[in-house]
Amino acid sequence: MYGGFQQPISRRGSSVNQLLSNGSIKWQQSGVVVAGDNLGRAGGDANLLNNPSNVAFDSRNQYFYVIDDENSRLQRYSVNNGGDRAGTTVYKLDDSPVPSPWDPSDRRNRPSALFIDTRDNIYIAEMYAPRRILRISPDGRATTVIDPRNSILQSCSGIYVDRNGNIYVSDWQQSAVLKFDQNGQNGEIVAGGNGYGHEPNQLYHPMGIFVTEKTGNLYVADYVNQCVRRWSPGSKEGVVVAGGNFPGTDLNQLNYPSSVFVDDDERQIYVGDSINARVVRWSAGAQQGEIIVGANNLTSESREICRVSGFKFDQNGNLYIADNYGNRIRKYMVDN
Secondary structure, three states: OEOOEOOOOOOOOOOOOOOOOOOOOOEOOOOEEEEEOOOOOEOOOOOOEOOEEEEEEOOOOOEEEEEEHHHOEEEEEEOOOOOOOOOEEEEEOOOOOOOOOOOOOOOOOOEEEEEEOOOOOEEEEEOOOOOOEEEEOOOOOEEEEEOHHHOOOOOOOEEEEOOOOOEEEEEOOOOEEEEEOOOOOOOEEEEEOOOEOOOOOOEOOEEEEEEOOOOOOEEEEEOOOOEEEEEOOOOOOOEEEEEOOOOOOOOOOOOOEEEEEEOOOOOEEEEEEOOOOEEEEEEOOOOOOEEEEEOOOOOOOOOOOOOEEEEEEOOOOOEEEEEOOOOEEEEEOEOO
């Protein structure tokens, strides 16, 4: 044991690196850039990123993967890279058959979500048409696992795959979370799906999701509702477990939460508080969270993070943050 974490934390029987329940863990407040440019410059070279939106680890903690949004690619980096921040392109999305809604001359597709399961299958979603969810096997073969043209899925802003292979997808357009079997079939709505709104049975553009292996509880970063909601299996309504007090910078508030992670016993909820440029930790039942890394003062010119998009923990509990506006991945070491 080291600092309250398993060393290393095994992923066998679990879909992601799991944290032990310990609310006293601290992280160093100065992070190290491990992918992208120190100064935040965007670009398409191997050592640069352009709007990276999420990060994930392989099962042996040898590599971390980054979806590089504006470059339409999935990049791989060595965890122990010795300072070499050049990434390898593992997959590049095909152009969309229709132009971007923001630029009629732009047909680049963009990856909108990322997940790596226990067998090192990589799941990546297309932001634009045909909006498929692809599964890339360890040998590099890409197949379509969910196609919106043949399912109830309309869009994807978050993916989670549980240890049984069930695929959970947050659907931005439907304001719902859908569940599919391991073959991408038999889709059903398991959270929201009642139009976008603020009621307990609704979501408003959900983003990151997390499923606890012990209970099957689903945690949703409810982006526009400024909160994280928990949905129990079979429940028709969600419960607010973090935020929900309008957007703001106070400790009882979130500002467009983009991602969520829950510890092994559901005692601590970690939230990527995107516009507040911080990751916060809420203890179960708490009325406010605590900042574990990131901005205490949004006016500070020296703050390290521009905006938190996605984050993950490695096997040693170190925190990796995808700073999409900063065009880099920053690593924060455990400080216990």
